[in-house]
Amino acid sequence: MDRTAVRPIVERARAEGRTNLTAAEAALVCRAYDLPVVQDRTASDAEAAVAAANSIGYPVALKILSADISHKSDAGGIRLGLANDAEVRKAFAEVQANALAHDAKAKLDGVLVQAMATGGREVIVGAISDPTFGKVVMFGLGGIFTEVLRDVTFALAPVTPERARAMISEIRGYQILAGARGEAPIDFDALAKVVSGVSQLVTDVPEIAELDLNPVFVSPTGAIAVDARIVVGEVAPGRMRPERDAIVKSMQRTMHPRSIAVIGASAEEGKIGYSVVRNLLDGGFAGPIYPVNPRLAEIQGLKAYPSIKDVPEVVDVAVFAIPAALVAGALEQCGEKGVASAILIPSGFAEVGEKKLQDDMIAVAQKYGIRVMGPNIYGYYYTPESICATFCTPYTERGSVALSSQSGGVGMAIVGYSRSHKMGVSAIVGLGNKSDLDEDDLLEFYADDPNTDVIAMHVEDIKDGRAFVDAAKRVSLKKPIVVLKAGRTAQGAKAAASHTGALAGTDQIYDAALREAGVVRARTLEDLLDWSRALSMLPTPRGENVLIVTGAGGSGVLLSDSCTDFGLQLMTVPPDLDAAFKELIPPFGASGNPIDITGGEPPETYRKAIRLALNDDRVHALILGYWHTIITPPMVFAQLVTEVLEEAKAAGKVKPVVASLVGDVEVEEACRYLEERGVPAYPYAAERPVAALASVYQWTRRTGRMPG
């Protein structure tokens, strides 16, 4: 294996202006990376082809060689299963004639004579360059499984053979390789090496834009590729990122600023520059606020300055409320002043096609090392410092969830939900056009922010997928990250020359990358909000044993359904615990799991059953189903749950509890009561509490802290 053999081949093709490597070149590239491809030889005439076939051994396949023909089979350029010299001669003439019929101008370079692969399962291994995540490797069952069932999986390249082995087991049809119908399992090590090798090849040689090994035949004794297809192209320029230390330092100044200036501050109600100053004041920011406005001496009781350069003290953050065209000029002054961050509320940049205006603005920022949030955003909140640097509403629901959104509307949904549903927040950040600051910068800061325990992100596109995955991978081990990727379905598969490219619907790659990053992926805005709240409210479960205690048998069934849907494991209740539950509940109730205490029971039955579950260390999480009755009214239930939880907490028994409350409208008040006391509770719903608990499990498993 000589990996250095690859570069000259790729460079020659590029020098000749070709994007496709020839089959012979592709085979050489593969062999340089120990990727097994069937034995082959090139032949420029029929007799050379016969000689090649004899040296390889019959049966053989013949494939036309021409840089001008990219889909050989469409051009009639392939003949398979040739058994003797005569068949090879005939086939040679046919593929030449077919190729010219297909494209009269094609330059033909003879044929490739290949050994025929000897059966086994057909799979596909490929790689592409994704604009967001860079090199990505794909694996799938080949043929109709790939083309019809799209049973493929992706991972960011490179992958180790171990990770490749795990990828292989992710496809739906895995059992087909592992030995369905009593067949011997395929040689997984050999196949994993191929996947890993492809991923290393495209990583080492970034000019490889697309690569298909298709088909690869895998058998119990090995794997071999029959056809290799390689497309080369430009290497995307790398992105310059500040060092991690520099990121954290400027984020520190942004979130804990010594002072905040408002460029374009206004005394006129209804103006954005007015709202920002108002919100900073009403929000209670303790440091100095410097309105900047050349025409006024005082704004909302604060001394105003004609320019930021006139401010006598240090300024860490400048919030912009001036038209887009004036931003670059003002930013220049911020640079001279030594401002750390510019919060660009104005729109009118790249989002409306004014890309140059944005680029020019960013050039100024880079010159001075100013980090830019936005443009085209609502601003940001950081509650530990009482910062409401936005034109929306002042906000004071302090807590530990840090949220960001690429859309102002979603940002406002976060504000409203968190206020209404008691989700305490540390930060809400608008990212808008992401001209500079983006999710990975925020992650670097939140990682060590003692005020943040949970990170929730609404994302439309990730600018630098690798930086995001790199940061999220580290941070998600310490703090849960929930991501809602919007624009999931609209983007279909891209037009691409390779099978792998055609199968790379952007969302499948996003999904693979987000999994690798260890984030909890929310399906909807509702999930993002619900799950972030649950992750901030609930303690970490110490194991997989989930128990349902319900007053309504019907709710128990629905809650069980949802547990199955969301991958929660209903505990098998040990006999002694089961017997203890039986003692508490009426004879027509049901022990097992769900524990159905039945609807006619007084508060004491709920209390005893929940206490029993909380006190038993074999139970790791609790789902409560409440049924509104006159005997145990909603608020009585809510209060008793709170009491039992307090009691258990005092005894050191801390575990996640969620609740579903069904009944008349009074259950809504009971849910609010429970929410305020750390129990995510939902009226008229059985799926949402379970999904919320499942998000906690998903994260806990990811951290490796789940025993067993």
Add this chain to the structure above:
Amino acid sequence: MDRTAVRPIVERARAEGRTNLTAAEAALVCRAYDLPVVQDRTASDAEAAVAAANSIGYPVALKILSADISHKSDAGGIRLGLANDAEVRKAFAEVQANALAHDAKAKLDGVLVQAMATGGREVIVGAISDPTFGKVVMFGLGGIFTEVLRDVTFALAPVTPERARAMISEIRGYQILAGARGEAPIDFDALAKVVSGVSQLVTDVPEIAELDLNPVFVSPTGAIAVDARIVVGEVAPGRMRPERDAIVKSMQRTMHPRSIAVIGASAEEGKIGYSVVRNLLDGGFAGPIYPVNPRLAEIQGLKAYPSIKDVPEVVDVAVFAIPAALVAGALEQCGEKGVASAILIPSGFAEVGEKKLQDDMIAVAQKYGIRVMGPNIYGYYYTPESICATFCTPYTERGSVALSSQSGGVGMAIVGYSRSHKMGVSAIVGLGNKSDLDEDDLLEFYADDPNTDVIAMHVEDIKDGRAFVDAAKRVSLKKPIVVLKAGRTAQGAKAAASHTGALAGTDQIYDAALREAGVVRARTLEDLLDWSRALSMLPTPRGENVLIVTGAGGSGVLLSDSCTDFGLQLMTVPPDLDAAFKELIPPFGASGNPIDITGGEPPETYRKAIRLALNDDRVHALILGYWHTIITPPMVFAQLVTEVLEEAKAAGKVKPVVASLVGDVEVEEACRYLEERGVPAYPYAAERPVAALASVYQWTRRTGRMPG
């Protein structure tokens, strides 16, 4: 084809105490129904086998014949691809020896000599008897597709060849049959005939408990089964159902009773018999209420009677609030009195194992033709008659949705949600143990109930699947039916002898049956409630063109995602309409679909854009995305939407509109305002409004009323 040939074969097997037909018998049964099976002959010794092989033509397969061996391949009883006399002789000896080695006591009946099938795609066709739905036919891609990927589909038998053809196209791997990779499509007519024929066979011969044709080879020129496996058994007794007229008549007396008696009425607060009388009085039922209690002369101001027989006037409905053990006796008196319906609130029957008590009770009811609701229920509400015959809370949210639940808890969730979210209700019915009355009875009544427009059902199990599908199929053409099937995931595949049986996870059959019934299937309790409300609030769309008008670009993306998820079609906006939108919105807004009017716009922009969409007949449904701003506050938005809708309605422009509102907590009030005026509106959510609209589309398409 002589279908009468089947019965003697099945009866002989049953008479001999066999559950498995022999391969030869199964082949005969198949041929009687024109189901193509490979040519075969039986042979009792090696020379007869050679003769058979010569008469069929080589190559052949040999299969052991023995009623004692059900899985021939496991017993080494099959040899394939035998090419000549010598191989047949050798194979004969081997399969005999293997069979005896497998089971020394097996009675061997020689071998079956079969023609070898000649390639094509491998599929499986099967049938089973489902305890809920009776005969069910299955189709799937065979082999690993069935075993690993479970790519199969079910339908209630019998199916016409046309329906069978549609079934075939339902599998994920359909394209494999239709011509993936440039292959010719298979002979769909021949395959559809096989599926239809199997479904007819098991319908005609109910003793056939399970049937597998596996594999069936299908090619462009035909279909042929290689192996037929038939299991016979007891025929499940048919259920006696009242005639439809009788059902409707007694349901009419139940829902429009001339009077209601309460058996076990009580004067003591906290008793069920007290609550029922109280709720009937407070609910405002206009007819006479007769408390029955042998110990009191007056209850809650009403004259009480020692027995129902002492009531001087006719009694249509008797609500029971007495212990289970006393029910049968009281029911006897109801029968003598000529009561139409007994509402059995008491528990203590089959749900706690007291099956005999329930059977005895039902025997009394049947003797007198009394319909029984329950036992083990909360009772029922029928708002057009102001009936609150329950121990829960009085309820007065009048409207057009009729709901039923098998669980009291879910019933109470319905009460609370409908009150809180302005879902007007005609009926809420507890079905509990369904000892008699069940969903199909309710469907027969609601079908012609002028007070009911939408039917919503929470179902744990359906007693008589065929009666349900039969009724729902008819009714769902007139009125939407939404069903939440609880217990979806807990029930795995049953233990069964055939492949078809093993693949018949109950939920897949439920899913097929519910689709056939034309019901809208809710995934969760949240869906059941949301969708019922939407179906009752929204007019029927006149086409598939859905338009999103949003103030928040971010919401637009999320709403688009959900449209794709729920199968709604985002309209391609015609150029003239697009130009008209462009005139209304700022230059940096986006026309197209979503129409993004941008967040900074005043109420007039929302108003004009929504008006334009409502007035254009090419737009069939509207999804609104609102973003909370100071310029257009939430209630201003809610009011302008209502005004524009009123205006459009006056002009005869009626189309479904749903809304997603993101913003601070004030959006909750705006949502309630919109809900009260016929617009399903959700705060902090983008999926729920779209899912609700999609339920309306699902039903509209089902009725065939959707143009295009």
